[in-house]
Amino acid sequence: MVALVDCNNFFVSCERIFNPALEGRPVVVLSNNDGNAVARSQEAKDLGIKLGQPLFEFQELVDKHHITLFSSNYTLYGDMSNRVMEGLRQFTPHIEVYSIDEAFLDLSRMPYDLQEYSNRIKKTIRKNTGIPVSVGVAPTKTLAKLANHMAKKHPRHKAKGFFILDSGNREKILQEFPIGEIWGIGRAHAERLQKHGVQTAYDFTQLPERWVKEHMSVVGLRLQKELLGQQCLSLALIQPAKKGMCTSRSFPKKVTSLGELQEAVSTHASRCAEKLRKQNSCANQVTVFINTSRFNEPAKLYSNSITVTLPTASNSTLKVVQYALQGLKLIYRADYDYKKAGVFVSGIVPAQQVQQDLFEPAVNDGLLMKTLDKLNARFGNGKVQLASAGLKKEWQLKRSLLSPHYTTCLKDVIKVSIG
DNA sequence: TCTGGGGTCCTAGGACCC
DNA sequence: TCTGGGGTCCTAGGACCC
Numbered sequence: 001m002v003a004l005v006d007c008n009n010f011f012v013s014c015e016r017i018f019n020p021a022l023e024g025r026p027v028v029v030l031s032n033n034d035g036n037a038v039a040r041s042q043e044a045k046d047l048g049i050k051l052g053q054p055l056f057e058f059q060e061l062v063d064k065h066h067i068t069l070f071s072s073n074y075t076l077y078g079d080m081s082n083r084v085m086e087g088l089r090q091f092t093p094h095i096e097v098y099s100i101d102e103a104f105l106d107l108s109r110m111p112y113d114l115q116e117y118s119n120r121i122k123k124t125i126r127k128n129t130g131i132p133v134s135v136g137v138a139p140t141k142t143l144a145k146l147a148n149h150m151a152k153k154h155p156r157h158k159a160k161g162f163f164i165l166d167s168g169n170r171e172k173i174l175q176e177f178p179i180g181e182i183w184g185i186g187r188a189h190a191e192r193l194q195k196h197g198v199q200t201a202y203d204f205t206q207l208p209e210r211w212v213k214e215h216m217s218v219v220g221l222r223l224q225k226e227l228l229g230q231q232c233l234s235l236a237l238i239q240p241a242k243k244g245m246c247t248s249r250s251f252p253k254k255v256t257s258l259g260e261l262q263e264a265v266s267t268h269a270s271r272c273a274e275k276l277r278k279q280n281s282c283a284n285q286v287t288v289f290i291n292t293s294r295f296n297e298p299a300k301l302y303s304n305s306i307t308v309t310l311p312t313a314s315n316s317t318l319k320v321v322q323y324a325l326q327g328l329k330l331i332y333r334a335d336y337d338y339k340k341a342g343v344f345v346s347g348i349v350p351a352q353q354v355q356q357d358l359f360e361p362a363v364n365d366g367l368l369m370k371t372l373d374k375l376n377a378r379f380g381n382g383k384v385q386l387a388s389a390g391l392k393k394e395w396q397l398k399r400s401l402l403s404p405h406y407t408t409c410l411k412d413v414i415k416v417s418i419g
Numbered sequence: 420t421c422t423g424g425g426g427t428c429c430t431a432g433g434a435c436c437c
Numbered sequence: 438t439c440t441g442g443g444g445t446c447c448t449a450g451g452a453c454c455c
Contacts, residue, residue, distance in 0.1 A: 031423040038423070054422040072423085099455045186453050217429060219452080246425060295422065342424090 001114065001137050001166075002235070003105040004144040005088060005121060008132045008152065010101035011039035014080045015070050017130040018406045018414060026067040030055060033252045033398045034071055071399035079407045083129045091121055096235040104141055104235050118162035134158075138165035141233045142226035145183035146173065146201070170229060174202035184223045189216060201227055241281065241348065247271040248289070248342020252398035255338045261290060262325055263390030267382075268343040269317075269324035270389060274376075276315035276345060277369060282354050284313045284347030286320055288327040293339040304331040313347065313354045316365050317372065320345065321386055 007013060011029040016022045026043035030036065036054040037044075047065055049058050055069075062069060081100045088095055094106035110117060118135040125133050136148025143165050150173065151163035165173060179198050180190035192215060198204050205227050212220040222232040247268040255261060265288055276283055289305035306327040314320060324343050356362050375384045382389075404412035 033421090033423075035422050052422085056421045059421095101455080184453065188452065216452090219429065242426080244426080248424065250423065252421095293422080340423095 001107045001110070001139060002141055002144045003107050003118065003121070003135055003137045004098075004141070004148040005103050005105060005125070005133050005135050006148050006152070007084060007101040008134060009039055009041055010081075010131070011070075011072065011077055012041045012044075013131050014073075014077050015403055016041075017080075018403070022068055026065055027070070028062075028067055029070045029072055030401065032072060033250055034069075034400060035250070038072060069401050071402040073403050073405070075405045075408050076403065080129065080131060084125055084131055084133070087125045087128050088121070090124075091117075094235065094237055096237055097239070104144065106235050106237070107137065114164050115162070118164065119160070122161045133161070135162040136165070137163070138170075139167075139229045140226040140231045141235070142183055142223060143170070143229065146177060146227075149177075149181065167229065171202065174205060174227060175200055177201040179204055182223070182227070184219070189220075241279065241350075243348060244344055244346040245272055245275050245283075245348070246342060246344045247275070248340060248344075249397060250340045251338065251395045253395070255341075255395050256334070256336065258329075258332050258334075260390075260395050261328060261332060261338060261341055262388060263393060264341045264395050265290075265324050265328050265343060266321050266386055266388040266390070267393070268341065269321040270385060272343050272345045273315055273317040273320040273369075274373065276320075276348070277373060280351045281348050282313035282315045282351050283310070283320070283345035284349065285309050285345065286323045286327065287344040287346065288324045288331070288342070289344070290328070290331060290338050290341045292336050296337075300337065302333060302336045304333075306331050307346075309347075311360060312357050312362070313349055314363070315351060316363065316369055317386065318365060319363070321388060325388065 012027045015027060015029065024043070025041070026047055027041040028037050028044050028049060029039040031038045034055060036052050037049055037058070038051070040049050040051070044067060047061055047067070049061065061067060077100060085095070085097050085103060088103050088105060092105050092107065092110070096104040098104055107114070107117070114137050118137055121135050122133055125131060134148055134151040136144050136146065136151050138144040138147040147163045147165035150157055150165070151161055152158055154163070157163050177200055179185060179193050179200060180187075182201055182204070185193070193204065198207065205224055207224070209221060209224070212224055216223075225232050249264070249268065251264070255264070269286070272283075285307050287305055287307040289303070291303035292301055294301070308323040308327045310319065310323055320343075372384055376382065406412055406414060
């Protein structure tokens with residue numbers, strides 16, 4: 001059996017731990033640049049605020065119902081996530097951290113009563129971290145996702161916060177489960193399936209394999225088998241190395257000048273190089289991309305990217321920035337209002353396996369980069385940077401509603417006064 | 420006026436190999 | 438009318454996830 005443990009309204013729950021007065025009140029966490037809703041408390045969901053909805057669309061509700069808003073505080077959420085995952089590892093080392101707020105646990109060797117075990121996971125995580133979680137247990141990952149959905153949403157089960165799906169109740173649950181809610185069925189497939197008369201997960205399991213293969217490739221076939229209780233997706237117990245890494249940000253205002261774009265690209269490229277060093281790897285390619293707002297009228301749309309291949313794979317900030325800026329010059333067009341810039345590194349190889357150039361001497365700024373990383377770790381991210389990353393950074397994120405870094409910064413630690 | 424930031428996998432088609 | 442039989446690698450685009 002597989003368990004999926006998923007944090008409830010994760011970002012909102014993180015904020016509430018350090019601000020308990022928000023318990024029972026509507027709370028929304030916004031995306032970067034305070035653009036749209038990325039997490040909502042149950043009370044905010046009940047007011048009709050949708051996931052991904054832009055703030056300007058529900059500002060009226062905010063004023064009327066005194067909804068508390070937060071900018072995203074990923075430093076806090078990342079740290080709280082680590083605490084939750086560490087807590088889960090106490091139950092079993094066989095765990096796949098699937099996203100910032102959920103993990104699959106392999107329970108195949110667990111002799112315990114699953115009801116009791118799920119309940120204990122839920123209670124322990126809540127007690128030790130303050131985060132409420134839901135637990136879904138089933139024979140496959142896809143069914144565990146479904147079981148988790150039941151644990152969170154189903155009127156009869158959500159009070160318990162866990163749900164066990166097995167051969168005894170599987171078919172009945174599939175018959176009541178809407179096709180579009182299945183993990184792996186997105187909007188496009190849901191629409192096509194509904195047109196084909198498929199309304200529930202059960203209907204989907206009854207489709208001929210030929211049809212599924214033709215319209216949904218092997219991905220659909222796997223999904224079908226998983227729903228029937230046959231494991232096709234294994235747990236990734238070891239994190240596979242990333243194939244590419246991206247750093248990108250939208251601008252809070254329109255950016256037109258090459259100078260400002262260069263600052264942003266230099267900043268993002270530096271961050272990519274840091275990420276490469278952190279996992280001890282190097283990249284062979286650097287891609288830089290810029291685009292205008294996708295909501296612009298067609299005449300004002302522009303989006304372009306370019307991939308530069310490095311002579312030798314590198315994780316040096318100097319190199320990654322240099323090639324990213326070279327690329328930027330080639331795709332920059334004046335007369336556009338840019339909304340976003342980003343850098344993507346790919347062709348990733350372990351740092352020990354970099355193929356050196358036969359004729360060029362190897363650049364060795366490893367010590368410099370190590371020093372840079374140490375300084376930034378000690379004095380704060382971005383304390384030491386390249387001049388090209390700019391000092392004013394007027395293009396930088398808007399985060400006017402940011403909560404303190406309660407768990408990762410000494411000056412932000414909560415003060416308690418007694419008496 | 421205002422709309423996020425990351426990732427993965429699969430397929431088809433083209434270029435190329437012997 | 439008929440035009441071999443295998444392969445690999447790369448890319449773009451589409452679908453999905455959180």
